[in-house]
Amino acid sequence: MKIDFLTLFPEMFQGVLNESILKKAQEKEAVQFNVINFRQYSSNKHQNVDDYPYGGGAGMVLTPQPIFDAVEDIRSKGDTEPKVILVCPQGERFTQSKAEQLAKEEHLLFICGHYEGYDERIREHLVTEEISIGDFVLTGGELASMVITDSVVRLLPGVLGNEDSPVLDSYSSGLLEHPHYTRPADFRGLQVPEVLLSGNHKLIAEWREEQSLRRTFERRPDLLKSYPLTDKQKTLIKKWENEN
Known part of the structure; x- marks a missing residue:
């Protein structure tokens, strides 16, 4: 499986992806992680990725251009079409059943946002699924995407030492x-x-x-x-x- 993360804070992923089961999964070549700072795709000379919301209101909104360009670039380089996942409080509640479904995919692409929210065109025209890990709000999508990734990767064949372990887990x-x-x-x-x-x-x-x-x-x-x-x-x- 290949898993890409679009984020403004790539350093957040280093500890989680390179320890414990996720590290072993990479060593076994069961999964490949790619953490991408989508700020590098900004066409703005200052590499801005957010702007004030139309209609007014608090906070800043992620602009569509950097994320559209990043997703399109990833799609052009891959052999398989990624399932594009937007992690946000408005998404479908994440469950063990959903983890089992995602574990069957070949390529996952997480969009991790910050600020007040996303330009709605990202949600409407790029995203395959919206997923929430619970009825609460986080600063950004990074932690949620890592939680989902940990839950999914441990289900991949050969990752856990005992093949019965994921079958006997709670909720499975x-x-x-x-x-x-x-x-x-x-x-x-x-x-x-x-x-x-x-x-x-x-x-x-x-x-x-x-x-x-x-x-x-x-x-x-x-x-x-x-x-x-x-x-x-x-x-x-x-x-x-x-x-x-």
Whole structure:
């Protein structure tokens, strides 16, 4: 996968893209990152990329010319048409399902803006998708694009050491992930559940499924509205509701 970032602050990406899983993904040649300062595409002699909004109002608005030229240049040099993603509070809410969809793409291009907003023509004529990571506002799109990138890249084949890891993540199955334990079995009198020490893989799988369901019931019951519950799971939920 190739991922391009159009930004006015390329230095923000250095630490995140060159550490942990994202660094390993590059070393495995699963992904290639390209961070571009779109100010270099400005045709203005002062390399300005923003201006006052028509109609008045607070703040500055990113002008279309530098971003249009940058996207067109990237398209002309690539073998594949990039999915152009605008990260903004008005976009579709980012989910694990969306991460799985994006992980199937060959080329992603993030537009990271600052100031009051974008010229609407950028949104209407360049952008493939608009994505928001939550109902809050950030200073710019850089942090949001890095969050999305981390979530997507870890799903690429061969990036994680265990191929089952992304499949078992919270939200991938539709439920929150079950609890995890490791050594020692007894820590300050706090015991690991006996079933996990039993060696009985069938019972362990059943315990994990039930714990995953219960954690979702207690913390994110909204997820259960669209989850295909079995009769056994419905019975468990009814039992927990009665306990409460």
